[in-house]
Amino acid sequence: MLLIVPQEIGRSIPVNPPMVKNPPVVGSHVLKIYFANCANCHGADAMGGPMAPALVRLAKNRRLTKSFLVDHLLGHTREPAPGSMPRFKQLAPEDREAIAEWLLALDQPIEKPVERTEPEIVAAPGLTGPPKQS
Structure with a gap:
């Protein structure tokens, strides 16, 4: 399952939900x-x-x-x-x-x-990272 977390208007970052560690x-x-x-x-x-x-x-x-x-x-x-x-x-x-x-x-x-791990955050396809600061 893939969740989309809003980052800025018009941009979003997909986030994988927490996974169970040592089930x-x-x-x-x-x-x-x-x-x-x-x-x-x-x-x-x-x-x-x-x-x-x-x-x-x-x-x-x-x-x-x-x-x-x-x-x-x-x-x-x-x-x-x-x-x-x-x-x-x-x-x-x-x-x-x-x-x-x-x-x-x-x-x-x-x-x-059951222990939970932190979600993995990855950039959406086509995005290279956060916007550059001027």
């Missing part, structure tokens, strides 16, 4: 689900984020069951308040069960959280 190994189906649905709130390492608690050892410490976790993902149970976490009805039943099993076993942070 996590997402060979695991469960991790793919986690990074697509959970990591924004619970953190890339599952140690908590801006809007949600850490998931590491959460199920064990609270003595949660697999059926409770599956129901929680569906939105049937909510603590501390209704609406505190989005419902994940779009996940297939087997995916909700896989996430629940993973949460029950999660006893250490996910390794290598």
Whole structure:
């Protein structure tokens, strides 16, 4: 994807968006689900984020069951308040069960959280750089 950033009237510079450096190994189906649905709130390492608690050892410490976790993902149970976490009805039943099993076993942070790099700025075709100062 290429973004165009205005520089001056009539001129623009294309900018490549930030790229992920050291992406996590997402060979695991469960991790793919986690990074697509959970990591924004619970953190890339599952140690908590801006809007949600850490998931590491959460199920064990609270003595949660697999059926409770599956129901929680569906939105049937909510603590501390209704609406505190989005419902994940779009996940297939087997995916909700896989996430629940993973949460029950999660006893250490996910390794290598995602790092972002700075965007690369390049001149648009035909431009040789910034305008010359007189």
